[in-house]
Amino acid sequence: MALKGNLRDFSITQLLNLINLARKTGMLRIRGTEAEALIYFREGRLAFAALSHEPNDLASVLYREKKISASQYKAIRARASKTTDKSLGLLLVNAGYLSQEEILQSVQTAYVDVIKRLFAWAEGLFEFDTKSPPPPGRILTRISLENLIIEGARRLREWEQLQNEIPNLNMALKFTDRPNTNLRNLNLSIEEWRVVSFINPKNTINQIARAAKMNDLEIRRVVYGLLQAGLVELVRPELETPPPPPKPIHTALEGKSVDEQRSLVNRLISRIRGI
Amino acid sequence: MQTVKIVVTGPFNAGKTAFIQTVSEIDVVATERKISSEAEKVKETTTVAMDFGRITVDEDLVLYLFGTPGQRRFDFMWEILSEGMLGFIVLVDSTRPETFREARGILETFHAYAPTPYVVAANKQDMEDAWDIDDMRIALRLPPEVKLLPCVATDKQSVKQVLLELLFSIMEEIEAGQK
Numbered sequence: 467m468a469l470k471g472n473l474r475d476f477s478i479t480q481l482l483n484l485i486n487l488a489r490k491t492g493m494l495r496i497r498g499t500e501a502e503a504l505i506y507f508r509e510g511r512l513a514f515a516a517l518s519h520e521p522n523d524l525a526s527v528l529y530r531e532k533k534i535s536a537s538q539y540k541a542i543r544a545r546a547s548k549t550t551d552k553s554l555g556l557l558l559v560n561a562g563y564l565s566q567e568e569i570l571q572s573v574q575t576a577y578v579d580v581i582k583r584l585f586a587w588a589e590g591l592f593e594f595d596t597k598s599p600p601p602p603g604r605i606l607t608r609i610s611l612e613n614l615i616i617e618g619a620r621r622l623r624e625w626e627q628l629q630n631e632i633p634n635l636n637m638a639l640k641f642t643d644r645p646n647t648n649l650r651n652l653n654l655s656i657e658e659w660r661v662v663s664f665i666n667p668k669n670t671i672n673q674i675a676r677a678a679k680m681n682d683l684e685i686r687r688v689v690y691g692l693l694q695a696g697l698v699e700l701v702r703p704e705l706e707t708p709p710p711p712p713k714p715i716h717t718a719l720e721g722k723s724v725d726e727q728r729s730l731v732n733r734l735i736s737r738i739r740g741i
Numbered sequence: 742m743q744t745v746k747i748v749v750t751g752p753f754n755a756g757k758t759a760f761i762q763t764v765s766e767i768d769v770v771a772t773e774r775k776i777s778s779e780a781e782k783v784k785e786t787t788t789v790a791m792d793f794g795r796i797t798v799d800e801d802l803v804l805y806l807f808g809t810p811g812q813r814r815f816d817f818m819w820e821i822l823s824e825g826m827l828g829f830i831v832l833v834d835s836t837r838p839e840t841f842r843e844a845r846g847i848l849e850t851f852h853a854y855a856p857t858p859y860v861v862a863a864n865k866q867d868m869e870d871a872w873d874i875d876d877m878r879i880a881l882r883l884p885p886e887v888k889l890l891p892c893v894a895t896d897k898q899s900v901k902q903v904l905l906e907l908l909f910s911i912m913e914e915i916e917a918g919q920k
Binding site (some may be wrong): 468469470472474475476480483484487488493630631633635693700701703719724727728730731732733734735737738739 | 873
């Protein structure tokens with residue numbers, strides 16, 4: 467089955483949300499107007515990311531991150547241009563130039579930077595290939611996507627899209643039952659933490675906004691980020707006074723006894739089966 | 742003679758007319774017009790008021806299938822059509838992720854009109870570009886208890902299965918009301 471479309475219709479934040487929640491493994495290829503992005507995920511975590519129009523080998527990443535000097539960069543390009551990133555990383559660690567942590571940190575920063583730049587892409591054909599292997603020889607990471615998703619939501623400026631995503635501020639929020647998510651690992655802003663502190667099925671989003679002194683746009687943006695990161699879900703607010711119990715019979719079945727209702731639905735089932 | 746109705750709703754070009762046509766014993770009474778908007782020219786005509794199909798159950802009972810217009814500008818028809826429905830089906834085109842958000846909105850709107858049982862049918866699952874059901878569930882933000890069913894609106898068995906699943910949900914609700 468395909469997982470493809472256009473970022474115009476299904477944003478990079480929504481894609482990351484899907485990949486995160488479905489714990490997907492595979493290569494996401496996005497053909498933008500000026501460049502192509504290749505992003506590899508393992509079990510819903512970011513493992514690799516690169517943009518086609520800029521060098522993304524380890525030497526270039528370390529040079530950009532100022533971990534190696536211009537002369538070291540030139541030397542590596544001259545002597546080890548055919549060495550894979552993994553081999554080069556080992557060489558640098560064994561030679562004592564850099565620690566494993568420094569290399570991994572630089573690679574992670576570079577991959578995250580690619581994703582952050584993708585948030586600005588309004589257009590781009592994307593396709594997710596679950597059969598594609600990880601890029602050979604590259605250093606793979608295991609970066610969780612929740613923080614990136616929240617970062618993407620913070621950059622969302624389109625009022626219309628936010629309103630479509632969260633049309634009703636009279637809904638409430640509750641935390642999802644996801645055992646692998648730890649709120650403490652998230653890089654939330656003070657405003658976002660304030661919203662999180664009010665999350666309760668009894669509080670509507672409107673009430674949270676008032677308590678956190680946020681306008682409609684601000685609260686929608688924060689809630690959108692938390693929703694996309696899979697941390698919360700929208701629920702109908704629990705009322706202080708419970709509503710009257712729902713009618714036991716359906717509107718279209720009103721006035722009938724339960725046996726008559728059963729009989730009617732069973733007749734419909736038999737007829738549909740016989741078509 | 743008693744009549745009951747099921748409403749088939751969903752975004753523009755989701756396949757609602759085809760869905761009803763596949764199981765209706767009469768030619769669907771369609772109120773279609775040529776499409777004037779360039780943006781919506783993915784097909785020649787569209788439903789502007791409603792589609793209307795019929796399945797005679799026995800001499801005392803008839804099931805009507807009502808298809809809603811998919812475009813938002815005809816949403817004044819939705820509430821009228823949902824009046825007294827037994828349940829509803831939200832049809833979503835599995836190949837057009839750009840309509841998923843709208844499908845979610847339609848689902849919420851109909852559920853607000855009448856909290857009746859409903860199922861979501863992922864249409865065009867036979868096409869190469871169709872999204873996987875599990876991916877669609879996440880994109881549509883459907884909780885696990887909501888039935889999301891693969892569907893091909895032109896295939897009788899597939900349409901029957903969607904209708905049956907909705908009827909099973911209605912039966913479950915009747916039984917739950919007893920407890």
